[in-house]
Amino acid sequence: MSTRTLRIGLVGWRGMVGSVLMDRMAAEGDLAGAEPVFFSTSQVGQAAPDVGQGAAVLQDAHDAAAFAGLDIIVTCQGGAWTKSMYPQIRAAGWTGHWIDAASALRMADDAVIVLDPLNRHVMDEAFAAGTNTWVGGNCTVSLMLMGLGTLFQRGWVEWMTSMTYQAASGAGAKNMAELVSQMRKIGGDAAGLLDAPRTAALTLDRQVSTTLSSDGFPTANFGAPLAGSVLPWIDTLQPDGSTREELKGHVEANKILGLTPEVPIDGICVRVGAMRSHAQALTIKLTRDVPLADIEAAIADSTEWTEVITNDKAESLAKLTPAAVSGTLTIPVGRLRKLRMGPEYLTAFTVGDQLLWGAAEPIRRTLKILREHLGA
Numbered sequence: 001m002s003t004r005t006l007r008i009g010l011v012g013w014r015g016m017v018g019s020v021l022m023d024r025m026a027a028e029g030d031l032a033g034a035e036p037v038f039f040s041t042s043q044v045g046q047a048a049p050d051v052g053q054g055a056a057v058l059q060d061a062h063d064a065a066a067f068a069g070l071d072i073i074v075t076c077q078g079g080a081w082t083k084s085m086y087p088q089i090r091a092a093g094w095t096g097h098w099i100d101a102a103s104a105l106r107m108a109d110d111a112v113i114v115l116d117p118l119n120r121h122v123m124d125e126a127f128a129a130g131t132n133t134w135v136g137g138n139c140t141v142s143l144m145l146m147g148l149g150t151l152f153q154r155g156w157v158e159w160m161t162s163m164t165y166q167a168a169s170g171a172g173a174k175n176m177a178e179l180v181s182q183m184r185k186i187g188g189d190a191a192g193l194l195d196a197p198r199t200a201a202l203t204l205d206r207q208v209s210t211t212l213s214s215d216g217f218p219t220a221n222f223g224a225p226l227a228g229s230v231l232p233w234i235d236t237l238q239p240d241g242s243t244r245e246e247l248k249g250h251v252e253a254n255k256i257l258g259l260t261p262e263v264p265i266d267g268i269c270v271r272v273g274a275m276r277s278h279a280q281a282l283t284i285k286l287t288r289d290v291p292l293a294d295i296e297a298a299i300a301d302s303t304e305w306t307e308v309i310t311n312d313k314a315e316s317l318a319k320l321t322p323a324a325v326s327g328t329l330t331i332p333v334g335r336l337r338k339l340r341m342g343p344e345y346l347t348a349f350t351v352g353d354q355l356l357w358g359a360a361e362p363i364r365r366t367l368k369i370l371r372e373h374l375g376a
Contacts, residue, residue, distance in 0.1 A: 006376040008367070009070040011039045011061050012077030013049070016173050017101050021076055021360040026051065030368055034376070037070065041081065064088040071374065072097045074367055076360075079104040099366050101136045101359055106252060113137045113256045114366045117303040118149045122258055123366070127373050134366050137256055138248040139358030140164050140269070140278050145253060146357050147333040147350035148282065150302035151295070152257050158285040158344075162249055162267035165281070166234060167274035167322055170354055174221050176275060181218045182227035183273075186211050222271070231271040245269040277322035278358065279351035281335075289343040292336065299333050305357070309334030316349075325351055329361065 008031065012018045025031055031051050038048035039061035048056040059066045061081065067073060067089050073096065075082065082104040098105075105111045111133040112126045113119075123134070136142070144162060151157050168179040189211045193199040211217060212225045224231055235244040250265040272279075300308045309320050309332045318324065320334040331352045339345035352358060 004374075004376050005033065005035050006071040006371060006374060007035045007037060007069060009037045009039055009059075009067055009073040011073065011075040011081070012101075013038060014040075015076055015078075016169070017355060017359045018076035020355045021074075021101075021363055022049075022051075024356070024360055024364050025367075028364065028368075030364055030371075034371070039066070041077065061085070064092045064094075067094055068092065070094070070096055071376075072099065072367065072370060074099045074363065076101040076363070078102050095132065097132045097134065097370050099134045099363055099370070101363050103135075103138065103248075105133055106135045106137065107255070108133065108135075111135050113252055114362045115142050115145060115149075115256050116362065116365050116369060117305070118145055118153070119256050119258070120369075122256075123369065124373075127370075134370070136359060136362045136366075137252050138245070139170060139354035140166060140245075140280060141248055141252045141256070142362060143278055143331065143352035143354060143358050144249070144280055144282070144350065145256060146303060146331045146352060147306055148284075148299065148348060149257060150298050151284065151286075152253070152259060152263060154298060156286050156288070156290050156295075157263050158287045159264040160285070161283045162265065163281045164267065164269045165272045165274065165279040165322075166269060167272065167276050167278055167354065168226065169276040170234075170278060170358075171221070171271065178218050178221045179226055179273060179275065182225060185217060186227055226271060227273050230273070232268060234269040234271055242266065243269060274322040276326045276353065276355065277351055278354045279322060279349065282348045282350070283339070284346040284348065286344040286346055292338060292346075295346065296336060299336075303331070305329050305331050307332045308336070311335055311337055320349060320351060322351055326353055327356075328353060329356055331357060 013022050036051055036053055038058050040058040041061045043058050044060045046058050048058050079102040082100055082102045106113055112123055112131055114134050115137055116123055168176045186208055190207050193204050193207055208228055212228055238247050246269050253265055254262045296308050299306060307330055309315050316334050320332050333348055333350045335349040339347055
């Protein structure tokens with residue numbers, strides 16, 4: 001196969017997802033042999049990062065004409081930028097491949113939601129048909145499918161409900177900092193009591209409650225205390241009473257896997273005081289009584305990153321937590337057992353780093369796949 005040098009535009013590479021993406025691409029050599037062109041919304045003309053292409057300056061991410069001649073655009077800039085610039089760049093005649101981490105284009109008819117360990121065949125067929133818009137999925141949806149997607153593909157799922165435990169990092173860097181600030185405030189106010197070994201638990205509890213309700217407690221980003229609490233609301237209200245985050249579980253999972261007829265998926269999305277990595281508790285109505293051993297074997301064989309955790313306290317606490325998986329590509333699935341409602345009812349718990357498989361990794365791998373298809 002002949003090779004050529006692809007010109008790849010990168011937008012939003014300094015943000016949280018973009019930074020993780022850049023680290024992963026550097027580790028895997030994804031830009032080797034390509035000509036990267038870096039764009040900025042705020043530092044136009046300053047020096048671009050050198051990833052092997054030599055000295056260059058940052059281009060204007062708000063100038064549609066500046067994207068002319070690129071073969072691929074990779075963006076982690078966010079939905080607002082995509083909604084503004086995607087139509088302008090396309091209208092200017094650009095026909096290259098667009099790879100986007102934001103949600104703005106996910107449900108467009110001409111876009112594919114990418115998660116290649118599970119839907120590589122969908123991506124390959126779409127490429128052959130001329131598709132040139134590729135979008136990363138919602139973080140919790142991608143993580144859930146990396147863990148349990150094989151059950152859908154085998155036709156074993158009649159419906160699923162997911163109760164999520166989403167980390168502060170899913171809301172952004174400012175929210176992560178606010179969570180730590182809340183922790184610091186709680187710990188600082190209670191320090192004297194913690195240093196007194198005979199302090200009663202109720203005294204300590206009253207102090208923490210006082211701190212959480214105090215006027216100076218930092219809640220500008222979350223709107224309420226997260227440290228020492230949970231927030232049972234993520235994103236905007238939908239007409240059926242769900243939130244937009246909860247709706248994504250159904251519409252995106254079915255689109256990613258190309259399920260016909262659609263499998264109902266619903267639940268409640270909750271923000272918890274973890275820094276990074278989302279977890280989910282799942283209840284699954286199976287289409288039949290599939291033996292638990294078969295379910296475990298199917299999950300273990302589904303992807304090279306998916307790991308079945310024995311339903312054991314020590315194993316669960318060691319391997320099935322946000323702290324255990326943060327910064328890794330591992331997707332553990334545990335607490336697998338049949339429910340007393342009947343043999344067709346299954347429960348599971350899974351967790352994964354939403355900045356990796358939930359965001360950056362599908363984008364990185366899509367770039368690699370497109371380079372293979374384009375012979376570059």
